[in-house]
Amino acid sequence: MRKKLSLAATGAVALFALTACGGDTPSAEENTNEAGATILEVGAVPVPHAEILEYVDENLAADAGIDLEIQEFDDYQTPNIALDEGSIDVNYYQHLPWLEEQMATKGYEFEHGAGIHIEPYSAFSKHETVEDIPDGGVVAITNDPANQLRALYLLEEAGLLQDIDDETTALSITDEQNPKGLEFEENQPEVLVQISGDPQIDLAILNGNYLLQAGMKTADALLVEDVSADNQYANFLAWRAGESTEAIETLEELMQSDEVKEYIKETWPNGDVTPTEAS
Incomplete structure (x- = not known):
């Protein structure tokens, strides 16, 4: 399911401070839908990230035993705020230089998966x-x-x-x-x-x-920007350090699948979004 939160940067910290449940939030493994699939709360910017996640949710997730609840954000700060405070389980919108800068300046402790796609600057x-x-x-x-x-x-x-x-x-x-x-x-x-x-x-x-x-x-x-060579700006999934779950690992596998690679190529055939070689 795709939720259009469209949170602006201003006021976002206060909003998540009010909504984050901290220690009372159930882990991803404990949060299941009626069919018994594990629910993952995933934060993303609308295009292309939420669109790619929606494809996964509608076509691949159920058979893999997961159910994606997709929350959209309109800026680059709130997805990491939400992840840090526990409002979401994983996010998908950032590349390595941005993640490293965020962890250095904000004190976040995150881990990440392999690159999924690149959007040329x-x-x-x-x-x-x-x-x-x-x-x-x-x-x-x-x-x-x-x-x-x-x-x-x-x-x-x-x-x-x-x-x-x-x-x-x-x-x-x-x-x-x-x-x-x-x-x-x-x-x-x-x-x-x-x-x-x-x-x-x-x-x-x-x-x-x-x-x-x-x-x-x-x-x-x-x-x-040339994205033909190895590019450090590939976007990936990120989660809180030490909190990777079986459901997150499953999502990581799906995001690296041939099906997702083909979806990206077919949806953006002119290269506006390019799957990485690792995906």
Whole structure:
């Protein structure tokens, strides 16, 4: 079952503080439906993650003895808040650099499965070519460190920046690294889609799930990340450390199945969502 919670970042902490049951919450193994299948509460962003989970729930889960209760979130903070507080058993929306940054800054203790899919990072522009982007052009870029570095590397691959390293940020970038003098406008990733069409923006670098949710396609992007090689930005399932259950392991197996891989390929044939080689 898919629940459209659509929780915004503001007020989310207070909401989960009120709703989390802590020690009174039954474990996934103790929570079963009328047919005896183990119920898993899974948090995800709507596209493509909740759609992939819904396919699994409707086509594969029952035969495997699990029942997915899918809760949708509209931002990147609340799925980990919910997981940490026990409102959900597992989430599906994040990649390794984001997870590592979240655990380092928030103190979360999570574990994760293998990569399931990759959404290529893409940059949209009012200009027809990279060469048309003017000196001093305005680039809309995410304000979260893990994805911001990913965006800076994408700009380097396009020849707009140079000598980017893992310590580079939009605020610390030097004139030598930024020969065109690009100006960076930082914002939350969910906001970048909304301002991508602003005539003052020369280039907007967007996360895959938000551009898909807005009905956009990477085919219309000026720059698209290469996902053909081993990519650290593959999205996976995450759960609380030491709390993996048989039901979570079963879901992990289903998410790595050939059926899920084929579903992703058939649903997004142009590569907007690409299954990983491990799946």
